[in-house]
Amino acid sequence: MSETEKLIQLLVQFRDDRDWEQFHNTKDLAVALNIEAAELLELFLWKDANEADRDRVAEELADVFAYALLLADKYDLDVVDIVERKVQQNRIKYPVDKAKGSAKKYDEL
Amino acid sequence: MSETEKLIQLLVQFRDDRDWEQFHNTKDLAVALNIEAAELLELFLWKDANEADRDRVAEELADVFAYALLLADKYDLDVVDIVERKVQQNRIKYPVDKAKGSAKKYDEL
Amino acid sequence: MSETEKLIQLLVQFRDDRDWEQFHNTKDLAVALNIEAAELLELFLWKDANEADRDRVAEELADVFAYALLLADKYDLDVVDIVERKVQQNRIKYPVDKAKGSAKKYDEL
Amino acid sequence: MSETEKLIQLLVQFRDDRDWEQFHNTKDLAVALNIEAAELLELFLWKDANEADRDRVAEELADVFAYALLLADKYDLDVVDIVERKVQQNRIKYPVDKAKGSAKKYDEL
Numbered sequence: 017m018s019e020t021e022k023l024i025q026l027l028v029q030f031r032d033d034r035d036w037e038q039f040h041n042t043k044d045l046a047v048a049l050n051i052e053a054a055e056l057l058e059l060f061l062w063k064d065a066n067e068a069d070r071d072r073v074a075e076e077l078a079d080v081f082a083y084a085l086l087l088a089d090k091y092d093l094d095v096v097d098i099v100e101r102k103v104q105q106n107r108i109k110y111p112v113d114k115a116k117g118s119a120k121k122y123d124e125l
Numbered sequence: 126m127s128e129t130e131k132l133i134q135l136l137v138q139f140r141d142d143r144d145w146e147q148f149h150n151t152k153d154l155a156v157a158l159n160i161e162a163a164e165l166l167e168l169f170l171w172k173d174a175n176e177a178d179r180d181r182v183a184e185e186l187a188d189v190f191a192y193a194l195l196l197a198d199k200y201d202l203d204v205v206d207i208v209e210r211k212v213q214q215n216r217i218k219y220p221v222d223k224a225k226g227s228a229k230k231y232d233e234l
Numbered sequence: 235m236s237e238t239e240k241l242i243q244l245l246v247q248f249r250d251d252r253d254w255e256q257f258h259n260t261k262d263l264a265v266a267l268n269i270e271a272a273e274l275l276e277l278f279l280w281k282d283a284n285e286a287d288r289d290r291v292a293e294e295l296a297d298v299f300a301y302a303l304l305l306a307d308k309y310d311l312d313v314v315d316i317v318e319r320k321v322q323q324n325r326i327k328y329p330v331d332k333a334k335g336s337a338k339k340y341d342e343l
Numbered sequence: 344m345s346e347t348e349k350l351i352q353l354l355v356q357f358r359d360d361r362d363w364e365q366f367h368n369t370k371d372l373a374v375a376l377n378i379e380a381a382e383l384l385e386l387f388l389w390k391d392a393n394e395a396d397r398d399r400v401a402e403e404l405a406d407v408f409a410y411a412l413l414l415a416d417k418y419d420l421d422v423v424d425i426v427e428r429k430v431q432q433n434r435i436k437y438p439v440d441k442a443k444g445s446a447k448k449y450d451e452l
Binding site for chain 2: 019020022023026027030033034035039041042043044047049050053054056057059060063064065066068070073074075079080081082084085088091093095096098099100101102103105107110112115116117118
């Protein structure tokens with residue numbers, strides 16, 4: 017079993033022990049992911065990038081991974097597969113010769 | 126090398142081929158993660174949970190994983206480790222006997 | 235009629251001309267508000283604060299106000315009233331002598 | 344002085360009494376707006392639209408208005424003006440005959 021499959025198994029077990037699947041529809045999982053992403057972002061508010069607390073970043077980032085993994089599980093998506101596909105797409109959207117050193121969006125390159 | 130390490134290697138290679146590390150400070154990565162999480166959420170806007178398009182969910186979820194992995198890399202955090210620690214913390218915050226079948230936050234249980 | 239009441243009337247008219255109230259439950263309005271806030275934030279991604287385009291900020295900020303006003307309308311909340319109350323609460327949470335010159339959250343002051 | 348101008352004056356006074364303008368660059372204000380929008384959204388997490396607590400909605404919505412107004416002030420944007428312009432634009436993007444009863448985005452109509 018792969019690393020992400022093991023994490024999903026752990027998260028699903030935690031969820032099912034608490035009978036929480038009834039709340040975990042995909043829309044609310046996406047809502048939860050946004051809330052956790054915002055809690056992570058709050059660690060940087062009014063601060064320079066290097067001033068966030070690493071331990072708290074670890075905790076909030078873990079929550080982001082947890083909901084992202086639960087969503088992947090709900091849609092039966094393989095994390096490695098979807099990330100590799102997206103990188104492949106982005107190689108086309110952001111060719112090295114155009115995108116190198118530029119922070120512009122693909123539609124402005 | 127583990128699954129997440131391989132994904133991080135792929136993402137870092139993509140980034141470095143484009144000389145983008147100069148933009149990827151941790152605060153902007155957290156901002157990017159929030160933007161991608163919102164793009165994922167938009168697939169559910171004005172809809173029931175089951176009406177989102179699975180292929181587009183896969184794409185937006187891939188972006189969420191990409192920025193979450195790049196952040197983990199910046200802080201030298203092991204994904205499996207931080208998720209396991211968080212689940213362990215949540216076992217204490219949400220004991221089965223109190224949390225079972227309830228969607229309440231730990232401070233309202 | 236006050237300024238915000240006039241704006242709400244304009245937005246409600248636009249919505250009702252399109253028969254969109256059926257989609258505008260409070261939860262989806264809150265989702266929409268988050269999506270628009272993220273689109274605003276995207277104008278600052280990988281950039282310094284002063285590099286965002288003012289015209290695009292105006293457009294995205296208008297969307298944020300639109301959904302915030304529609305939510306206020308749904309709950310029959312007066313914008314001036316709720317903002318004044320919140321400032322009053324924050325005067326207590328952030329007393330001048332403690333908060334002056336500090337970016338800390340009230341629970342860390 | 345208009346309603347929104349009075350609110351901005353109140354918020355600016357609160358900010359300046361605490362010497363907080365040094366933290367309030369436009370990028371961090373946009374970050375703060377996203378965090379407050381997510382806190383509002385959290386009131387709906389795992390719930391039906393009608394189950395959010397109105398008093399807490401009022402509080403979080405007030406925070407959203409506060410940061411949106413402070414951003415408008417930073418860019419010297421008139422709230423009524425930008426919302427009216429956006430509604431005018433949306434009349435073109437979402438013509439009544441095409442958009443009526445549909446939740447589709449303008450590029451899918």
